[in-house]
Amino acid sequence: MRTRLAVPLLLLALLAGACSIEDGGPPAAEPPVAERPDEQTPGAATEASPGSDAVGDGLVEGEIVVQAAASLTDAFADVAEAFSADHPDATVVYNFAGSQALATQIVEGAPADVFASANFTQMDVVAENGLVVDEPEVFVNNQLAVAVEAGNPFGISSLADLADPELVLVLAAPDVPAGSFAAEALEGAGVEVTPASLEVDVRSVLSKVELGEADAGIVYTSDLVTASDAVEGVVIPEAENVVAAYPIAALDEGPNPEGAAAFIDFVLSAEGQAILGECGFVGV
Amino acid sequence: MPDTAPAAAGITSADPGPPRPAQGGVASSRPRLPSAHVVLTCLAVLALALFLVPLVGLVARTPLTRIPELIVSPAVVQATRLSVVTSLAALAISTVLGVPLAWFFARRDVPFANLLRAIAVLPMVLPPVVGGVALLLAFGRRGLLGGPLEQVTGVRLPFTTAGAVMAATFVAMPFLVVTVEAGLRQADQRLEDAASTLGASRWTIYRRITLPQIAPSLGAGMALCWARALGEFGATITFAGNFPGRTQTMPLAVYLLLESDAQAAYVLSLLLLAISVAVLVLLRGRYLSP
Amino acid sequence: MTDGLGVDVTMRRGTLDLRVELDVAAGEIVAVVGPNGAGKSTLLQAVAGLLPVAAGRIDLAGRTLEDTTTGLRLAAEERDVGVVFQDYLLFDHLSVRENVAFGQRSTGTPRRTARAIADTWLARVGLAEHAATRPDRLSGGQRQRVALVRALAADPACLLLDEPLAALDVDTRSTVRRELRDHLADFAGPVLVVTHEPLEALALADRLVVVEDGQVTQVGDAATVARHPRSDWIARLVGVNLLTGTASGGAVALDGGGAVRVPDTDQHGEVFVAVHPRSVSLHRDEPTGSPRNVWKAAIEDVEVDQDRVRVAVGGAPSLVAEVTAAALADLDLAAGGDVWISFKAADVTVYPR
Known part of the structure; x- marks a missing residue:
């Protein structure tokens, strides 16, 4: 059968049909171990209607380059899809790799707008080099x-x-x-x-x-x-x-600061959090 | 037409006229040569730089003062020891099995010889990770042979040093096979005929006539095979996993140390580099001279 | 012949069909001679066991080496056949001593004994001081001797030599030929020498087997073959004019037209007619005199060899005459001119085909 995670995660996944988890078979397969991983799961945010209140103030456009930890690959793909629905003129471009490699790239001058790290160690490397706009913020837990x-x-x-x-x-x-x-x-x-x-x-x-x-x-x-x-x-x-707390930050030298801000806002929004939740992450 | 390029090279031919008689053709084509040489030289230097700069970078970034301390650090020592053991084991297996395979290809009238040879040398061009996956599917716990093997003998290959040796053998043996096969094809088989008329058995002939003849090829093949086994990463990590002292060879250790102790990774890299250079020096007759 | 070599085989190599039957007695030296591509080396390799025969059998010293009717085929290493190869095929990675000891060591002789035997052989051919050198350091003649004693030291039941002098330069060839002849004379078993040089064959062998295009065209002792060649190829090489025709009484009507007077023998039917070039005289004017073969012919070629001159004349039949340089000057001969030729009937040899 399929992954039998805690009930809320499973339900979320089935509801949205996201994260490339195939549908089929009865949804409520009894999980062998039923402890729920985390009460904080944003189960309330399931009905993620596009264009809700999250990013009300103005649309952004252009390319937004996001350096993202490899573990976010599937989740962020869904995020980008939803984000683009809200901002039709904006394109999210990802560079997925190990956080350590990403941090090195950023420090060495790779042009990027956002860094989403899988841990604070690598985010700190970037922050210590004075390359982040604001204090990095935890956007999701794993x-x-x-x-x-x-x-x-x-x-x-x-x-x-x-x-x-x-x-x-x-x-x-x-x-x-x-x-x-x-x-x-x-x-x-x-x-x-x-x-x-x-x-x-x-x-x-x-x-x-x-x-x-x-x-x-x-x-x-x-x-x-x-x-x-x-x-x-x-x-x-x-x-x-x-x-495992995942921090995100806009990068100082990014060419599209508005886009970066909008993307981070979206990730932190109820809608963004819901998508991440569907993909097995634990929202903040 | 003819006299446009020379200006760039700074050598202008004396005759500006368009007629190009036979000898004039030589004169007016001469200025073209330097410019072609310049272009080719630039590209060649670029190619050299591609090889050289990373080496310089590695040496430059290695904390030379920390080498003595790092080189005896448990992680480095453990990985080095394991690498030596697994690569030598892979070399031994490759020699024992690879030389007969080379002989088989070179001397026997094998049906579908090209197909079989292609299969045997496939690991040379196959991404090692794919090789590792294939090994898992064959010799893994659920593999074609792995399951029965474990049931019958209790031997399990994945996550064991034996698995690391197998992965290294898989990717490295083809280098020995192709080199030795070429040597066998070059060897004068009539010397073997001569030996047989002197009453020598096949074994005696292979030992006393054929082997000495292919010794240079065998040496080169073994050196290449060993170097490849030593550098093996993809198939090992996929098939044998990574456990210090058991399957974590030097390349695996380098990869992981980059995350935690980059300087130790540099030292280990430098060590591997030194070994590679040593192998090249060993093979100098083959690859360092035209 | 229980100690001899008996060969009766047919083989096919490419387009060549080889069919050879020959016997070599113990102590006898037989030369297989013929033009390049005649199948000589193929035959030698078959005897050595390096090539299979299509049909037939090979016996040596009372032992059957190969018999296609029973399917018996001994491997090369089981045959006791020593071979001296054309380019010697010495083992350049071994010392001269180890080369010569190779056969003994291969058959189980202890290393020390094998080396002692090798040293004895090397001393016999004057190479004792070269025992420790590599064969590729030696001269051509020395290599040839190493190849010979390497084969002999293995104590073979018979010895095969493939163009033993071909790899040598002309200067050393005659010396080596003489030495070789002596060493072969000492060998007790049958010896088979393959060569395309009739001179070499005549010098080395007791008996010649001429093989042309896969077939034996003549077998005989050196003198007979030289005097009575049975093929153009051998005739040309031993330097006689060989003609064919039909004899009746004192004349032979030649196959190519014309006739020659021959000694009044009782030869009838198809015959060979051999005329030595030195028996053929050349004249500016028609010679007169006793019963002679005389006719006028066109000079086709003049070839000067030191003080002798070979003059080829056309017509029926075409012949080669050999005259002195002085005679040439007298006659003022040149290609394209005409000349009278004559030879005595007594100088003509006639023998049946």
Whole structure:
């Protein structure tokens, strides 16, 4: 079956039909683990009617270049679509890559209007170089979840279950954000694990589970939304989970400051937050 | 027509006239040559710069004073040790299997030889990540052979050093195969005939006649194979994953260290660079002279 | 002949159909001679086991090496056939000593013994001081000797030599030929030499087998073949005029037109007529005298070789005469002119075809 995330996430996804999650089958498949990840999920903002109140003051136009963390790829594509519906003369152009690479590019002078980072470390690099217009702002949170084989044959329901020595567990390397968050969460829960591999990025963790090479892996909830049917998600209880805050900022030397401001406003708007929520992120 | 270009080169031919007799053709075409040379030289320098500048950049950015300290850091040592082990293992397997394969292609009348050869050298042009995926689908837990293999022998390849060796072998062996095959084709087979008339068995002939003849090719093939195995990244990360001391080879370590300790990554890169240069020096007869 | 070599094979190489039957007794040296492309080397390789035969059998020293009727085919390394290849095929990565010891070592002789045997052979051909050098450092003649003793040191049951002198320059060739002749004479088994040089064959071999276009055209001892060639090719090479015709009493009607008077033998039917060029005289005016073959012919070519001159004349039949340079000056001969030729009937050899 498909990703069985917490109910609100699933409902959101089905409602909007966004984030390339295919429809089909009964929507309310009983989640094996039903803890809701986050009460703050902007479930109220579901009826995201385009052109609501969010960006009322004037339309922007031209190209808006956004340097965005790779984990935002699917979500931001939907964001851009909705944004363009509001601002027909504006085009959002993305450069998706690892946040570290993006930060380096910006510092080295890549012309961009907005930076959406997956962590504060890289945003700080840019900010310390005096390249942001205002104080960076958290626009979305991501949380960790356990990706397991469809059907959850090992019956994973908490981080503690990952300590099973029979289990092939993969994590992201501690050098990358997802890996350090996972390590943090495991440490917080007092769980000692013996991972088979420390993958270079979180997508590789997911693909190892999808391919059946790993029994479980710790990924972002947002990753699970677009994952294949071979995988399902197990929600990590709030108490054990870690919140990854994504900061966004307009860039000082960007050629389209109005566009940057409008884009950031849109991302922070109810509509933008709803789209991000559909894609597995946790709104702010 | 003929005398427009020379001005740029600063050499003007004496005769301005349009008639171009046979000898005049030589005279008026002469000024063109420098300009062509200038253009070609510029492009050549550009090409050289493309190779040189990154090397300079790497050396320049490496914290030379920190090298002694970084080079003995656990991460670097562990990755280096693993890389040496896996690349040498891959080289050994490639030699034991690759030389017979080269012989098979060079000496046997193989049906569909070109097709089989194309399959064998495919990893040379295949993106290594694709190779890694293919290896997973074949030797992974759910793979064509991986499942039965694990059931029967209990051996699991993904996430193990054996998997890293396999990935390295997969991408590196073709270099040995093509080089040795070329050597076998160049070798004078009549010397083998001569040896057989002296009563030498096939094994004796291969050992005492063929092998010495292809020794230069074999050496070059082994050096290339080893260098490729040492630099292997894509197939390893996909098939064997990344775990320090088990599957995290030097290139993987470089990639990850860039995120956390860039200077250590530079040092490791410099180390790999030095090894590559050493291999080139080893092969100098083959690639450094025209 | 239990110790000899018996060959009776047919083979096909490209467009060439090779059909050869020959025997070489132990201690005998037989030269297979013929023009390039006649199939000589093919035959040699078949005997060595380097090429399969289409049909037939090869026996050596009482052992069958190959027999297509039973499907028996011994591999080259099982045949005990030593080969001296045209370009020697020495192992340049091994020392001269290791080259010569190669055969012994390949058949299991301990290294030390094999080297001692090699050194003995090298001493015999005067190469003892070159034992440690690489063969590619040696001169052509020395390489030839290494190739020879490399084959001999393996203690073969028979020896095959493929154009053994072809790779040598003219100056060393005669020396090496003489040495080779001596070494071959010492060899107890059958020896088969392949060459396209009849002179070489005549010098080296007891018996000649002439192969042309895949077929044996003549077999005989050197003297017979030289005196009674049975093909144009061999006649030209041994330097005689060879004509064919039909004999009846003291005359032979030539196939190409014309007739020659021959010694009054009882030869009848199809015959060869051989006339040595030195027996042919040239005259400015019609010669007179006893029963002679005399006719006028056009000079086609004049070839000076030191103090001898070979003059080719056209007509039926065309002949080559060999005269002295002095005679040439007297006659004032030049191509294009006419000349009278004559030779005695007694100088003509007639033998059946």
